[in-house]
Amino acid sequence: MSKAYFGIEGLDRSLENGVSYGSQIAVVGDSGIGKTVMAGEFIKEGLRCGDTCIYVACDEPPTAMREHLQSFKVGTPAYEEMGRLIFIDAYEESGSTEKYVISDHRHLVKYYALEKEVLHSYAGHRVRLVADSLSTLLTMVDTAEILEFHRTRLKHLRKSGILTMDIFVSGVLDPQVMTITGHLYNLILKMSFSSSRYSPIRQLQIGKVKSQQFVSSRHIFTISPIYGILVYADMGVGE
Numbered sequence: 001m002s003k004a005y006f007g008i009e010g011l012d013r014s015l016e017n018g019v020s021y022g023s024q025i026a027v028v029g030d031s032g033i034g035k036t037v038m039a040g041e042f043i044k045e046g047l048r049c050g051d052t053c054i055y056v057a058c059d060e061p062p063t064a065m066r067e068h069l070q071s072f073k074v075g076t077p078a079y080e081e082m083g084r085l086i087f088i089d090a091y092e093e094s095g096s097t098e099k100y101v102i103s104d105h106r107h108l109v110k111y112y113a114l115e116k117e118v119l120h121s122y123a124g125h126r127v128r129l130v131a132d133s134l135s136t137l138l139t140m141v142d143t144a145e146i147l148e149f150h151r152t153r154l155k156h157l158r159k160s161g162i163l164t165m166d167i168f169v170s171g172v173l174d175p176q177v178m179t180i181t182g183h184l185y186n187l188i189l190k191m192s193f194s195s196s197r198y199s200p201i202r203q204l205q206i207g208k209v210k211s212q213q214f215v216s217s218r219h220i221f222t223i224s225p226i227y228g229i230l231v232y233a234d235m236g237v238g239e
């Protein structure tokens with residue numbers, strides 16, 4: 001079966017055999033750490049290898065991601081015309097000019113229904129789905145409903161073979177909810193600033209379950225305007 005990659009060398013290298021379609025990735029991190037940049041890389045790689053990429057924009061209008069991809073020389077209009085790059089606007093409730101818009105952000109049912117509808121129309125394709133950030137949609141929702149949403153949605157995505165990247169902003173959701181949520185994903189990427197007082201150092205923790213054991217490695221990363229995210233070899237910095 002074919003495997004998928006992030007298009008980020010240091011990260012792909014540490015995952016060895018990539019990730020399978022149908023697996024689910026949680027990206028958790030502080031504001032400004034690089035989650036959206038990571039999402040852009042993941043989409044760029046998806047477009048490169050023939051996947052259909054769906055980006056759910058919750059924190060910024062979809063055009064912010066269009067412009068970001070263009071800054072990395074991705075010709076978004078052509079991909080959109082071919083139906084290989086699809087945006088779902090979960091940012092603007094009214095007045096959006098996008099084809100797919102979540103009309104009411106307070107109802108997860110509406111989100112789930114639209115996501116399912118869009119995915120259904122790409123059945124049979126190899127699909128990557130990115131929700132940036134899912135935590136934004138869940139802020140006003142109670143715990144039981146969040147967990148029910150995750151279970152139902154992730155099960156459906158797995159069954160449909162969708163390679164999913166769900167982004168969560170650190171500290172937005174209840175820590176207990178985040179812990180339980182984390183267990184539902186195959187791969188967890190935690191991005192954080194280290195406590196250095198002099199200059200901000202970006203750290204990436206890659207965690208996954210391997211032979212029924214949770215294994216993780218820590219890496220330093222930087223964001224280059226030309227190359228995007230650069231992940232360095234396992235630095236073994238703190239555990």
Ligand SMILES: Nc1ncnc2c1ncn2[C@@H]1O[C@H](COP(=O)(O)OP(=O)(O)O)[C@@H](O)[C@H]1O
Nearest residue numbers: 030031032033034035036037038071223224225
């Ligand atoms: N194309 C780019 N080139 C270089 N740096 C960028 C680029 N896009 C964003 N950045 C920087 O990367 C950092 C992380 O941005 P972003 O991914 O939007 O954070 P967040 O985790 O909140 O989504 C910011 O400091 C931003 O200035």
Ligand SMILES: [Mg+2]
Nearest residue numbers: 035036059132
């Ligand atoms: Mg962001």
